[in-house]
Amino acid sequence: MKVSIIGAGAVGATLAQRVLESGLADTVLLDILKNIAAGKALDLLDAGPIVGHERSIIGTGDYSRIASSDIVVITAGLPRKPGMTREELIAKNAGIVRDVSKNIKQYAPSAIVIVVTNPLDAMTYLTLKETGFSREKVFGMAGLLDGSRFIALIADELKVPRAKVETMILGSHGDTMVPLLSRTRVSGKPVEKLLSKERLDAIIKRTRDRGAEIVGLLGTGSAYYSPSAGAFKMIEAIAKGTGETLVVSSYLDGEYGLKGICIGVPCKLGRNGIEKIIELKLTEEEKEAFYKSAQAIKGSIELL
Ligand SMILES: NC(=O)c1ccc[n+]([C@@H]2O[C@H](COP(=O)([O-])OP(=O)(O)OC[C@H]3O[C@@H](n4cnc5c(N)ncnc54)[C@H](O)[C@@H]3O)[C@@H](O)[C@H]2O)c1
Numbered sequence: 001m002k003v004s005i006i007g008a009g010a011v012g013a014t015l016a017q018r019v020l021e022s023g024l025a026d027t028v029l030l031d032i033l034k035n036i037a038a039g040k041a042l043d044l045l046d047a048g049p050i051v052g053h054e055r056s057i058i059g060t061g062d063y064s065r066i067a068s069s070d071i072v073v074i075t076a077g078l079p080r081k082p083g084m085t086r087e088e089l090i091a092k093n094a095g096i097v098r099d100v101s102k103n104i105k106q107y108a109p110s111a112i113v114i115v116v117t118n119p120l121d122a123m124t125y126l127t128l129k130e131t132g133f134s135r136e137k138v139f140g141m142a143g144l145l146d147g148s149r150f151i152a153l154i155a156d157e158l159k160v161p162r163a164k165v166e167t168m169i170l171g172s173h174g175d176t177m178v179p180l181l182s183r184t185r186v187s188g189k190p191v192e193k194l195l196s197k198e199r200l201d202a203i204i205k206r207t208r209d210r211g212a213e214i215v216g217l218l219g220t221g222s223a224y225y226s227p228s229a230g231a232f233k234m235i236e237a238i239a240k241g242t243g244e245t246l247v248v249s250s251y252l253d254g255e256y257g258l259k260g261i262c263i264g265v266p267c268k269l270g271r272n273g274i275e276k277i278i279e280l281k282l283t284e285e286e287k288e289a290f291y292k293s294a295q296a297i298k299g300s301i302e303l304l
Contacts, residue, residue, distance in 0.1 A: 001025035001239050004066040004108065006100050007076030008037035008059060010224035011116055011231070013044075015073060016057065018232040020044055023053040024239055028069065031076070034061025063103040069111045071238060072104050073231055074127060077117035079222040080215050086118040086174055090303050097123050101130035109133075112273045114234055115140040115249070116227060120173040122300035124249045124262040135251040136273040142173030143247025143264035145230040150179055150207040157203060158194060160186055167191075168247055168280075169207075170264050171293030177264070178289045179204055180282070237269040244269055245278055255279055256290065261297050263290075 003019050005012045008031035016029045029044075031037035041059025048055070058065060066072060077093035080086060097117055104113060104127075113131065115124040115138070124140035131138060146169040155162040164187045171178035181200075184191040191200065206213070214223045237244045245266050252258040255277050256265065266278040282290060 001071075002028070002069045003235060004028040004030060004069040004072045004111070006030050006066075006072065006074050006104075007117070008033070008040050009075065010079070010221050011227050012073070012075035013040045014224050014228040015075065015231050016040070017044055018228055019235060020055050020057050021047070021051050021053060022232070022236075023055055024236065025070070026055050027057045028065050029057065029059045030061060030063065030066060031059075032061060034059070037061065063107045066104070066108045066111075069108040071114065071235055072108050072111045073114045073116060073235070074100050074104075074123070075116045075231075076100050077123070080118070080211070082212075082216050082219065084215075086120070086211075087122075087300055089118050090122060090300060093117050093119070093123060094126060094304055097126050098130055101127050105131045105133075111137070112238060113138045114231055116231055118173070119300050121249045121262045121264070121297045122304060125251065125297075125301050126304055128251055128262065135253070136275075138251070139267065139274055140173075140249030140262060140264075141227065141230045141234055142249055143169050143171075143177075144233060145226055146173065146177050146179075146207065146264075147247060148226060148230065149210045150184075150203070153203045153206055153210075154184070154186065154191060154195075157199065158186060165191075168266060170247060170266075170280075170286075171290050172263060172297045173249065174293075174296060175208060176289070176293035176296045177208060178286060178293055179207065180280070180286055182283050182286065183280075234269060238271060238273065241271040242269070243275065248274070250274055250277055252277070258291075258294055261294055261301060263294055263297055 037059035167184040
């Protein structure tokens with residue numbers, strides 16, 4: 001298995017470490033700043049004997065090195081600064097993602113592409129259009145991360161193990177994300193029976209703002225441990241063909257009554273990418289929030 005990661009910044013390099021040190025795949029780390037990519041790759045390689053894996057990693061600025069990748073992950077692009085929304089990144093990151101997509105199409109035409117660059121849903125749409133790959137092979141990482149943030153906060157509030165909490169967050173990776181309360185359970189019990197509306201609303205707000213909270217604390221850059229964990233989980237599902245259902249940003253062609261956008265929905269992932277888009281029955285309130293989120297994504301796509 002070969003995984004190439006475009007962008008050797010905070011998310012890309014941390015993801016490279018996860019992929020390499022899990023022993024899952026040989027890894028290519030590519031960046032426009034080729035020496036940074038090369039330096040980080042050497043550093044990761046040198047940890048190999050200590051960690052105990054036999055995988056290879058190269059750092060480069062040369063796209064011919066991504067040839068025959070099974071999976072390519074796009075993390076190239078600017079992260080948010082304090083006070084910025086993800087949507088404000090669109091002008092700069094669209095140019096970068098166009099360039100990256102063109103190179104993936106040329107050098108790794110049979111790869112599955114996972115998009116991480118923000119604004120996530122619009123960048124996933126752009127990658128799909130620019131590569132011309134099928135929708136089963138191009139999708140974005142976000143819902144998994146938003147759901148994980150929600151779970152961490154609920155578990156912390158109720159002092160229960162995180163493994164006892166299940167939930168899903170659909171919609172956009174932005175202010176209009178849609179936590180599915182009808183599918184949020186703690187040890188099988190509906191969360192609304194365990195937390196007051198006031199506490200639950202506060203947790204949802206903190207989940208929504210979690211990225212900004214981290215950006216504010218870091219001062220420079222945005223979250224990368226949890227985003228790289230999300231991307232790694234998707235790579236693992238594909239590489240091992242687990243058939244797991246994860247929330248990813250996928251192009252819809254009639255599912256959920258929507259067409260022509262990428263948005264977070266549950267998808268069964270396997271060796272060929274998206275094997276099935278799962279259409280959940282949503283409550284009226286969730287449906288309304290989901291369509292509002294879709295409108296927000298449409299607005300971003302129109303800016304491309
Ligand atoms: N989907 C999510 O949930 C999620 C979570 C966190 C971050 N992100 C996004 O991921 C992206 C990367 O974040 P980061 O923290 O790693 O940023 P970073 O600044 O640390 O790294 C970005 C890297 O991209 C490189 N780059 C820029 N233009 C390039 C090009 N044309 N070709 C190749 N490489 C290029 C830069 O040199 C830099 O090394 C940002 O857009 C950020 O908003 C998304």
